[in-house]
Amino acid sequence: MPIIPPTVTITTPALINGKSLISDGLLARLTTRIADEHPELAPDMPTRIMDQALAFLGTCAVATRPIGPSDTVDIGWHTFILYTTEYAEFCARIAGRFIHHVPDDDPVVSPVQVKLADVVETITAAGYRVDPELWPLTMRVDCSQCHSGCHDGN
Template identity: 50%
Template sequence: MTVALEHPVGTTDPATLVTPEVMKRLATRLAKDHPGTDLPTARRIIGQAAAFLAASAALPGAELSPSKAVDVGWHTFILHTVDYAEFCERVAGRFIHHVPTPAPETEEVSAATRTRTLDAITTAGYRIDHDLWPDTARMNECSQCHAGCSDSPNSGTK
């Protein structure tokens, strides 16, 4: 599979994937719902969630998974259904579903998923905020769905 790039690898600020108005709405909601998260950090999380979603759309079936922090951003985005649906249509040409997947059996599987996800985001042209993708984070520790999350409708049926 070949991915056509509109910008050099890993150079674009992923926050540009959403309008300033949407960013403000989402960051404000995230910070309110997650005490201890300040607005600048909430903006970074939303940006990384947008990059993750764009990479997932570019590589369907790649079994990408967000970090715990990025998944919080994805959950926040989903709550704003009009904004989320518009984003999905514009970036993916379709709705991007949030599908919890079974927990990986080993840390090696989690590390491989993390590497695959970060490589996909970089290849899609977006900068990685490494503080939001820690090496020690287990990809299956999603705070809301209690499993890894992906856009694959078949992920939960393996």
């Protein structure tokens, strides 16, 4: 009689939402600010933007290559960093260090260019759900958090 190997079930862990990294109260404060400052956005966009900004920042904590946000996702990062106490606590808890946002407006410094498709791949590999509408895959971005050591193993 032939030996039948046991059935192996491979499960892929579910991707998590970035917004799960902060409290509902802080999420409400951040999304309200985005809605107030960007009244042109659809009602669901502030939450989607913060979710993706948090997924991006969570990925910055573990990324081994340069990544940068899309323009839309950067709105969430800009909003969060204004809440310095909460942002610093988040960075310490998630990354063990501060995740700096360094503007790339210095014409002397040549920023690292990254493709958003690579960023999306990195975010997904880090275990976060990606909202594809907020990551236009044909675009390139200037890596603005690389100065914080996102890709050098620190």
